[in-house]
Amino acid sequence: MTPESEPGTEYLPDEAALAHVSALLAGLPRPAIPAGVAARIAEAIASEAAAPPARQRRRPYLALAAAALVILAGGIGLTNLHRTAPTSTAASAADLASVANALEPDLHRLQTSIPAPVADNTTSLGYGAAGSAPSTPAPSPVNSAPNAAQATAGMTPAELADCIAAVGRSGQTASLVESVKLGSDPAIALAFISQDGTSADVLIVAPTCRPGSPQLLGRTTVLLPTG
Amino acid sequence: MTEQIGDAQLLADHVAGDPSALAELVRRHQDRLWSVALRTLGDSEEAADALQDAWISVFRNASSFRGESAVTTWLHRIVVNACLDRARRRSVRPTVPLPDEPDLQPMDPSDRQDERLVQLEIERALAALPMDQRAAVVLVDVEGWSVEDAAAMLGVPVGTVKSRCHRARAKLATQLAHLRNPSASDDVRTPGMVEAAPDREEVP
Numbered sequence: 001m002t003p004e005s006e007p008g009t010e011y012l013p014d015e016a017a018l019a020h021v022s023a024l025l026a027g028l029p030r031p032a033i034p035a036g037v038a039a040r041i042a043e044a045i046a047s048e049a050a051a052p053p054a055r056q057r058r059r060p061y062l063a064l065a066a067a068a069l070v071i072l073a074g075g076i077g078l079t080n081l082h083r084t085a086p087t088s089t090a091a092s093a094a095d096l097a098s099v100a101n102a103l104e105p106d107l108h109r110l111q112t113s114i115p116a117p118v119a120d121n122t123t124s125l126g127y128g129a130a131g132s133a134p135s136t137p138a139p140s141p142v143n144s145a146p147n148a149a150q151a152t153a154g155m156t157p158a159e160l161a162d163c164i165a166a167v168g169r170s171g172q173t174a175s176l177v178e179s180v181k182l183g184s185d186p187a188i189a190l191a192f193i194s195q196d197g198t199s200a201d202v203l204i205v206a207p208t209c210r211p212g213s214p215q216l217l218g219r220t221t222v223l224l225p226t227g
Numbered sequence: 228m229t230e231q232i233g234d235a236q237l238l239a240d241h242v243a244g245d246p247s248a249l250a251e252l253v254r255r256h257q258d259r260l261w262s263v264a265l266r267t268l269g270d271s272e273e274a275a276d277a278l279q280d281a282w283i284s285v286f287r288n289a290s291s292f293r294g295e296s297a298v299t300t301w302l303h304r305i306v307v308n309a310c311l312d313r314a315r316r317r318s319v320r321p322t323v324p325l326p327d328e329p330d331l332q333p334m335d336p337s338d339r340q341d342e343r344l345v346q347l348e349i350e351r352a353l354a355a356l357p358m359d360q361r362a363a364v365v366l367v368d369v370e371g372w373s374v375e376d377a378a379a380m381l382g383v384p385v386g387t388v389k390s391r392c393h394r395a396r397a398k399l400a401t402q403l404a405h406l407r408n409p410s411a412s413d414d415v416r417t418p419g420m421v422e423a424a425p426d427r428e429e430v431p
Contacts, residue, residue, distance in 0.1 A: 013396070013397050013400035013401070016407075017400040017404070017407065018396050018397070018400060020400070020403075020406075020407045021368075021396045021399045021400045021403060022368050022396065024345075024349050024399075024403060024406065025349065025353075025364065025368035025369045025399075026368060026369065026371065028266075028346065028349060028350075028369055029346070030258065030259070030262045031258075031261065031262055031265060032258050032261075033257050033258050033261035033278075034271070034275075037261065037271075037274075037275040037278065038257060040275065040279060041253065041257070041275075041278060041279050041282050042250070042253070044279050044282065044283055045249060045250070045253065045282055045283070045286055048283060048286045048287070049246050049249075049286070156308040156309070156311070156312050157280075157312050158311075158312050158315060179288065179290070179291050186291075
């Protein structure tokens with residue numbers, strides 16, 4: 001019996017026919033990558049690599065995630081924290097603290113200067129003096145990172161789109177998609193920047209975020225930094 | 228003679244900021260990954276786009292590699308996912324693209340014309356398979372990966388890969404039966420074949 005077949009419902013080629021097919025497939029030559037394609041890929045990678053600007057562009061978004069995590073870890077209580085049914089990824093303060101530690105080194109510096117919240121459910125995210133609320137709109141970070149949403153934190157683009165839909169953001173583009181960790185469990189930070197560029201919703205979801213099961217672990221609104 | 232740096236070390240070097248590490252990883256794997264992308268998608272432009280997407284994803288997410296599988300398995304999974312995603316997006320296309328001539332091996336005067344035609348026929352039959360079956364049989368039969376490795380690359384259970392491969396081979400056996408017995412007419416089935424039933428969902 002062949003795998004998972006039912007009598008009378010499957011192709012039943014004889015073993016020789018199957019062996020013939022396997023031999024034909026195994027005998028296909030491996031095409032070398034065309035020079036033009038290889039060059040194109042090299043160029044795309046070089047563009048990514050040669051982007052101090054790219055890394056700089058990511059800083060505000062990474063900082064958004066860090067801010068959300070610090071807020072959650074600190075239990076400030078100003079965030080709209082929603083948890084789904086208890087799972088192994090449910091965030092404890094210790095877990096969230098370790099998440100912050102897992103973020104990029106430059107984030108740690110940013111975290112130390114995250115000011116106090118300035119409004120209910122809203123946190124100012126500035127790099128300057130603590131407690132100072134931004135008085136001018138952020139310098140349109142949405143437009144400065146057109147490819148940020150292509151970083152899918154290990155999700156396929158389709159999985160990411162499903163997850164975004166699952167958290168009620170169907171059709172929107174996340175300006176940040178970043179892998180983080182909750183304890184030993186992976187999580188993903190998503191940020192959606194408001195149309196006026198002055199604030200962002202930051203969502204922390206489990207990688208299993210899917211339609212019908214968003215696995216939303218944390219959520220907050222932050223004001224974007226000025227200057 | 229310099230000792231070759233392992234793939235995992237190259238990834239780590241890339242994460243640490245070595246600008247040449249990823250280029251070396253690309254150089255090592257690009258032909259094999261191109262083959263997978265091309266045969267999975269059956270279209271060189273789509274394959275090029277998918278491969279570029281995949282390498283950019285590798286660039287950005289290298290730090291998420293945890294060493295739980297070989298780097299090459301991880302790379303294949305990213306490429307296959309990029310291909311499947313592109314295939315899903317183009318699924319409304321009513322036509323099956325034929326492999327482009329330049330994707331075949333370079334012309335060699337010693338090549339026999341009939342071998343090239345056979346190769347084209349196989350490529351055409353592969354391109355006509357459902358995407359999930361094609362991806363499985365490309366990894367296992369064309370590229371020679373184990374069923375277990377292919378399952379890891381596709382993110383599905385081993386039993387699902389076996390099922391998909393079996394279905395793919397069965398369809399190809401019918402499509403390519405004349406290659407086994409070139410004198411038979413198109414409506415002559417290989418002995419042992421019975422009528423096909425519609426696909427059903429495989430059981431992991």
